[in-house]
Amino acid sequence: MTSQITEMINKSGFYSLSFDASNKGHKKMFPFVVNYFTVRGNERSVIEVIELVNETADHIVASLREVLQMNNIDIQNMTSIGADNTNVNYGRIHSVFSLLKSDIPHLKKGIREIDQIKFHQIEECVVFLKLEIDHDKLFDELNILQSTFKEVNSYREPLSDQIRKYIGDDAHNFSGDIINDQNNESQNEQDLFHKPTIEIHEKENQIRSDQLWAYLLTKSTTLCSEMTKVLANVYSIPCSNAFAEGVFSHMKHAWTPSRNSMSTETIATELKIRLNSKIKCEDFYSFAQSQPELIKSAKSKQKYSYVKKRVLANANREDLL
Structure with a gap:
């Protein structure tokens, strides 16, 4: 699903990136949302939801760069960023916007018949x-x-x-x-x-x-x-940051007290499925019923064999800045 979104973004040529932050217990969660124009009009997709301990401009920019790099999205095609109007994001000195603006001169802050x-x-x-x-x-x-x-x-x-x-x-x-x-x-x-x-x-x-x-x-x-x-280019710039903020409403329903032991990667995956998938519930149910290996894996208590891709939020990111 994410690879299809990446393909559409790269085909469009331009996109905007919006993000927001919210606490879930002792964790600070950041969803990254892209807005882009397609043959059917505007699309908005969640490309990643990560945990970020340090909410500084440097760490946000480093995470942003890593998320884009991990999804093979060219940062130079970004037209705008959307976020809360705080000094960390939009301040004149050493903010997320100013750090990105130095590399992306055309970056912007978020008619007739x-x-x-x-x-x-x-x-x-x-x-x-x-x-x-x-x-x-x-x-x-x-x-x-x-x-x-x-x-x-x-x-x-x-x-x-x-x-x-x-x-x-x-x-x-x-x-x-x-x-x-x-x-x-x-x-x-x-x-x-x-x-x-x-x-x-x-x-x-x-x-x-x-x-x-x-x-x-x-x-x-x-x-x-x-x-x-x-x-x-024009339609890649969203009119508000409401969609990014709305991710937290879905996260609240996905990360209930009875599921508080779930990893951030699992919650991030569920949020991307919820917000990016266009398949109807009954269609997905029929699809799942026809996949015996999928059902077997879901019931199994064995550890998954694949290696997770994750954003290293607490690692040293100086090489990304």
Whole structure:
């Protein structure tokens, strides 16, 4: 599963990395989350959950580098980092951001209808992002995608229904995640409990802009490589750190008092399965039933024969800095 995520990230070309910290007993746990653009819109995945004793900028950066290296992800393709707004993460002097910025100059801290976008706005975006783009090709691709937008809008079937069929179940699930993220960050609890049913229904059925662009790129008869590069960079930057923070809610349910003897590696693996897997429970159950060796291993009290890959949180990491 993780190798497939890595392949999609590398194919996208750009990604952001978000992280957060929370105590579980005497342990300080750090989930690392990636955000990236795919042919079906934005994806968010947990690539690692580690225990980190020293919460200093140096140790966080060293762990971050090791996690990326362990998963064969190029750090130079990182567009932004997302974390709590603390001096350790975003301070001007010797913070996670400043340490990474020295190696990744383009690193950043965490619109209109498509047919109304002007080319100079795209050019300004390219300049801001410091991307190497063929501007002539980009101009042609923008015109192609705007024509595609007008064409699909002229169909009898509503555009939202077309995109929903293309995206499939992910359209509803991902939109729901984003809506929950926005609700969790709202400061007005009264708004959450008194929103009209129609408004909630409209939000649940809305299509996100990243899904719209992904659909247009697929419907286009031309390979819009330059526009894809711009979109992959822009959409790799998340609007909040809510997904990384949400990992701890899942960790609370996975690491219950009755399971407090489980290793951090086991919990990390379970969290990655929970948050990265798209297979339905009944489908996984059917798959597991057809794998006698898997069932035998699950019931066995013997030690596993494979060697675990783990992030050496307490080791000397000066060579990684």
